Amino acid sequence: MAITDRDMGAGLRPSLAPDGWLAALARRAEAVVIPLGALLAGLAVFGLFLLTQGKSPAEFYSLVYKAGFGTWFSWQNTLSRAAPLLLAALCVALPARLGLVVIGGEGAIVTGGLAAGALAGALAGLPGGVGLPLLALAGGLAGAVWIGAVGALRHYRGVNETIASLLMAYIAIALMNHLVEGPLRDPASLNKPSTAPLAEQLRIGDMPGMDVHWGFAVGVLACIAAWVLIDRTTWGFAARIAGGNVRAAQVQGLPVGRLIVGFTALGGACAGLAGMIEVAAVHGSANASLAGGFGYTGILVAFLARHNPLAIIPVAILLAGFEASSGLVQRRMDLPDATVLVLQGFVFVAILVSETLYGRFRVFAPERWRAA
């Protein structure tokens, strides 16, 4: 597969030359075609699963389309659900640029939401324009500390970041349950222990002309900012070097430890912000609903998007649509609501299998075209 030392590209039509526009297109296509193929394969296998249950895959997928994307109403529902997914996926994608697999974003969502819920009482007297940014800062900071600690454990103590982040998510959930049912409980929350409700001016409202809260816009902006950071700044480039080969990064004198802690903390800040938005836009107070599984769906989103922050936007919307349809599927097809989780599981396994396919197809590697 190594190219020879002879003059490359000689005698090829210009469009087939390894540095022509077609080559550039082919190189980029790999990261789109393979995940898309894996997604379709996962959906197909899930279809077989439905057949074993005596249900029609065609009916299932048409219901998913109808409930997720069929009407303006379903689109609004989907976009609202996409907001936390966008930010939770960044908590996976940013550390992934350094070669780290962080799967405990759920913990940062919970700590971020909890910090916002706990602080809301103290900020109740402030106007929204001051209080909301402070609330967001508190949520982001809590998430940053939570996942940044995972990065620090990884770099300075050699603790596996995947396991550490997962276990810390359990700690975060237990901590939240303890505080929400104990010291921080609003006595008025009877059936569902919660912190005191947020003051009206601290709530996040809907974007004009639609029934989708501002969290979605925040998520999209965060994805764009993350893309700029990774693709357009020297910090992002340094992180890509360290993720591509940590020995090479060390020989170049790059501050690998600071990069690891910084990028994990930044990912955690995104997830923490997601928690704060869930509190301020959806639940109105911090409670057990924070641990709703967005952190875990975010893992699937990030992997499907190949950890590319821009690709996270459409993928998060797609998976949010799947989740939005679970109620309708349950009612119409008499399937349990865990069905959508089974679907996500099949897609995730397909994505993991597809990771082994990169670099195998000559069509995506123009430097090997000539050998064909």
Added chain:
Amino acid sequence: MSSPTHTPQGALGVETLGMTMRFGAFTALDDVSIRFAPGTFHALLGENGAGKSTLVKCMMGFYHATSGQMLVDGREARIADPRDAHALGLGMVYQHFTLVPSLTAAENLVIAREDAPRVIDWRSEMAALERFMAAMPFAVPLDQPVRALSAGEKQKLEILKQLYLGRRFLILDEPTSVLTPDEADEVLGHVKALCAAGTITVLMITHKFREVTAYADDVSVLRRGRLVGGGRVADLTHEDMARLMMGDAELASPAPRSGETGDAVLEVAGVRARDRSGLRDIRIDALTVRAGEIVGVAGISGNGQMELMEVLTGQRPPLSGEIRVKGAPYGATREEARVRAVRYLPEEPLHNACAPRMSVTENIGFRSFDLNGAGTRFWLSGAEMRRRAADLVAEFKVKAASLDAPIAALSGGNVQRAVLARELTGEVDLLVISNPCFGLDFTAVAEIRARIMAARNAGTAVLLMSEDLDEIIELADRVLVMSEGRIAYDRPAAEADRAEIGHHMGGHA
């Protein structure tokens, strides 16, 4: 069956006849005929790449020799795979342990047997193992997990395992490389006794002359795939062996040098660091490299060169001591390396100096992506990175299909050219290099050596670590030998003597 008592006993005689092994156009082993008499301890000497491993791999059936025969016990033997070799009574002990650390010695022995039963009757197995151990000249505790054994005990267990499996001709591949000198003496003493008793015949691959003289009966020396000499150890001095190993008529012609040697650029004083195995320390008491000179560090791999490189690149924090570059303490940060113009060429550049899946452009940009004239930058400039990569690729004649292709798609020589282009551009005051030509073809080797020499002539201080003694002799102004983590030899190149260098490389000062 409890122990393989039905097999024939006693040392096995083996002979290779005209053993030749070619990989494509490259001849790794050229018409090698050696006779290993029953009950002898035979040492096989040679530099890296001399063909020692190829020879034993052919004997054990890992490779199929291009031509040549093997006689086992006087009869022609056809060995298609290691299983055939085992059936004939041939066994091999590898440089690194092949025991399962979490299992006990007894468990390791029993599971190694090809006829191990599915359900093991441990009571009768243990009784048989104890009988077996009692008959051996040395013992290892049977009931302890292997991870609790010392390195010497593990190596003894590896040898006992071969005996337990009924092997009568043992190949030991650098068996003492992971042992302390005392452990090595003990293990080899036992092996020698087993040979003297006529239990086994041994062929040991080694670099250490001391071990050859102290334990072996016969020695054979390989150089560039050919058997160049050997005989009774008693008839040979260390100088004879060194001369056979290195060859004395093969001095490569030195590249033209010019310029004066200047001030000290790199000074290493009293640096101590833990080595990879954690068993030994690396200790560099004093090492100075001056402007306009190449200091060559020779040595057999695994004697601390890699760790020294890691200390100098900031990958391995030293336990004590000081590294100074241009008179000031140096910690290998990016800032320090940039301001004092320190550059590195680690060995195997694709694995140590590149991100294989990033593009050629990006890899060439590693050194300069955050620079903007004299200052640093925050926003990446893709256009500038591309322009720079295109210029350097042209200047250093890197053959790449496309600058957007992953650098892993380039051939080894072109990866090294790309890394040289990155590291040798601009002012370079100190260049630290490790095995720059490993695995490259002749043209790439000549070109890369010329670039290193050109940097030296331009006033760069060069520290060159290489396992290739020819390379050191060709390039260096001063020759050092690293052995067991220390600098064991230091001479100006004009006074350096090959045999003496080989002597120190063999760990015998």
